Amino acid sequence: MQVYLPIAELSVNLFFLVGIGGAVGFLSGLFGIGGGFLLTPLLIFSGVPAPVAVASVTGQVVAASTSGALSHYRRGGIDMHLAMYLVLSGIIGAFGGVAFFSLLRTLGQLDLVISLGYLLILGSMGTIMLIESTRAILKRRSGIVVRERLPNQHNWIHGLPWRVRFKKSRLYISVLPVLIIGVLIGFVGSLLGIGGGFIMVPALVYLLRVPGNMVIGTSLLQVVAMMAATTILHAVQSQSVDALLAFCLMVGGTAGAQFGASAGRQLRGEQLRGLLALLVLAVAIRFGLSLVLAPDDPFSMAVAGLGG
Amino acid sequence: MRRFFALLVLSLLTVLPADAARLVSQLSNDNIQITSSFDGERLTFFGSVVPDAGSTERYVEGPFHVVIVVMGPTQNRVARQMTHNFGIWLNTEQVTFRNFPSYFQVLSSGRLLDITDVTTLSAEHILPESHTLLPNEAGWWKTAIFGRELIRLMTEKRLFGISENAVNFLSDNFYSAQLTLPSDAPPGPYIALTYVFKDGELIARRSEGFAVRKIGFERFVAQAAVQQPFVYGVLCVLLALVTGWLGGVLFKR
Numbered sequence: 001m002q003v004y005l006p007i008a009e010l011s012v013n014l015f016f017l018v019g020i021g022g023a024v025g026f027l028s029g030l031f032g033i034g035g036g037f038l039l040t041p042l043l044i045f046s047g048v049p050a051p052v053a054v055a056s057v058t059g060q061v062v063a064a065s066t067s068g069a070l071s072h073y074r075r076g077g078i079d080m081h082l083a084m085y086l087v088l089s090g091i092i093g094a095f096g097g098v099a100f101f102s103l104l105r106t107l108g109q110l111d112l113v114i115s116l117g118y119l120l121i122l123g124s125m126g127t128i129m130l131i132e133s134t135r136a137i138l139k140r141r142s143g144i145v146v147r148e149r150l151p152n153q154h155n156w157i158h159g160l161p162w163r164v165r166f167k168k169s170r171l172y173i174s175v176l177p178v179l180i181i182g183v184l185i186g187f188v189g190s191l192l193g194i195g196g197g198f199i200m201v202p203a204l205v206y207l208l209r210v211p212g213n214m215v216i217g218t219s220l221l222q223v224v225a226m227m228a229a230t231t232i233l234h235a236v237q238s239q240s241v242d243a244l245l246a247f248c249l250m251v252g253g254t255a256g257a258q259f260g261a262s263a264g265r266q267l268r269g270e271q272l273r274g275l276l277a278l279l280v281l282a283v284a285i286r287f288g289l290s291l292v293l294a295p296d297d298p299f300s301m302a303v304a305g306l307g308g
Numbered sequence: 309m310r311r312f313f314a315l316l317v318l319s320l321l322t323v324l325p326a327d328a329a330r331l332v333s334q335l336s337n338d339n340i341q342i343t344s345s346f347d348g349e350r351l352t353f354f355g356s357v358v359p360d361a362g363s364t365e366r367y368v369e370g371p372f373h374v375v376i377v378v379m380g381p382t383q384n385r386v387a388r389q390m391t392h393n394f395g396i397w398l399n400t401e402q403v404t405f406r407n408f409p410s411y412f413q414v415l416s417s418g419r420l421l422d423i424t425d426v427t428t429l430s431a432e433h434i435l436p437e438s439h440t441l442l443p444n445e446a447g448w449w450k451t452a453i454f455g456r457e458l459i460r461l462m463t464e465k466r467l468f469g470i471s472e473n474a475v476n477f478l479s480d481n482f483y484s485a486q487l488t489l490p491s492d493a494p495p496g497p498y499i500a501l502t503y504v505f506k507d508g509e510l511i512a513r514r515s516e517g518f519a520v521r522k523i524g525f526e527r528f529v530a531q532a533a534v535q536q537p538f539v540y541g542v543l544c545v546l547l548a549l550v551t552g553w554l555g556g557v558l559f560k561r
Contacts (some may be wrong), residue, residue: 004344011347064552109388115415239533241540291398299460300390302386304384
């Protein structure tokens with residue numbers, strides 16, 4: 001069944017849209033990620049214009065992260081104080097990201113920056129995650145008890161000025177790293193159409209030493225709030241949010257996420273992280289190849305506004 | 309007196325060309341509506357070559373050739389070229405074509421070059437290339453190269469094309485032609501120009517307009533996104549929040 005997308009101005013098979021939404025939703029439930037980094041490229045490769053894909057996926061990420069954020073909130077797994085700092089700085093970053101997005105679009109370099117961004121961010125994050133999870137799996141095999149790092153161990157980052165007490169996370173740290181992480185993820189997330197959960201979680205764990213029971217909930221709330229703001233910004237700035245496209249993806253995504261979450265309970269944490277690392281690396285390699293290999297067609301075209 | 313009449317008839321005959329003809333044409337559908345299930349639409353053009361008003365002749369003699377040019381709303385379109393720099397491929401050069409047709413199809417009853425000469429085809433903007441030959445700040449050399457590539461890209465997307473046997477003559481002077489508008493045909497005002505040629509000469513022409521527009525829900529969404537972008541964005545977020553929450557509630561086990 002074909003469905004006409006009013007903003008993308010093309011007709012796409014409805015089952016295809018709900019299907020890729022569901023498949024990515026399954027993975028996002030399995031790994032506890034938003035899934036934007038998979039969905040945006042999939043849409044671009046299937047013919048949706050890059051600006052529409054990026055802007056609409058931000059809407060889908062909001063939906064995919066909402067139910068997770070709510071359940072963590074009920075369990076008390078969100079540090080509201082910390083989340084507030086992250087969200088506010090994230091929105092500032094998102095303003096920058098959306099403005100940069102429009103600038104690149106007129107310069108004709110949007111596709112290049114999206115490819116480079118995916119390659120660098122996904123490539124480095126994927127490598128780090130793969131090394132970390134392989135170590136954990138090997139240690140478990142050889143019977144060594146893995147000693148988790150203590151969350152209240154301090155490093156130099158915590159000693160920076162403007163220290164704030166985050167009661168729920170039992171932290172007394174400088175707000176500077178918190179704000180910098182927020183701005184960076186806001187910028188990257190709005191530019192690339194990803195929630196940034198897979199950057200946020202390691203940053204909270206390894207840089208800020210946020211306790212494990214607060215990490216996922218706080219990161220999910222930050223993703224929901226920041227992507228909501230980004231959706232509105234994209235709607236105002238580039239008018240390329242396709243509500244129908246986003247809705248089709250959301251329906252598949254929220255359904256798929258529930259099945260993914262129950263499947264995820266069958267696997268151990270380090271196995272999940274290892275699989276996610278492979279997935280992230282595969283997407284990074286796909287983008288890397290598109291930059292390095294000679295394109296099928298060196299020429300491309302785009303609409304640069306209405307005539308008149 | 310008889311001589312005067314004879315002169316008058318003679319002068320009338322010289323004023324009226326022998327093949328004074330006009331075109332009577334019609335379009336199957338002048339309002340194409342894009343609904344949620346829009347998957348392209350088939351249009352039929354038909355018409356007849358008849359003697360001009362006031363002509364003494366009852367019918368016109370062929371053989372005629374008909375060329376129909378269907379043109380979509382104009383946009384500014386940019387063509388870009390990737391080059392290999394520092395080991396990666398990136399867009400380095402671009403040329404913007406202002407008021408470039410978003411859709412351009414030529415239907416004809418025979419090979420265009422058999423119907424008339426290149427000069428007439430160019431002068432009447434029948435060939436797609438004629439839209440890339442307008443003056444451009446990029447310089448004529450780059451304009452020519454990028455223009456050719458842009459037409460190739462548009463043709464690959466089936467937005468541009470020439471179908472040299474699409475017009476069929478059902479009798480000596482009655483023709484019909486079919487055109488399938490693709491689902492990604494840009495919405496807006498379209499124009500269909502019909503040219504009648506005889507022995508390489510343009511003897512009649514006619515233009516008709518039709519509109520491709522979104523209706524109902526699609527129109528509502530597209531208008532809201534442009535006219536009330538902030539409200540539209542907020543509604544998209546609310547939709548996402550409700551869908552996410554509902555999904556969590558419905559599938560909870």
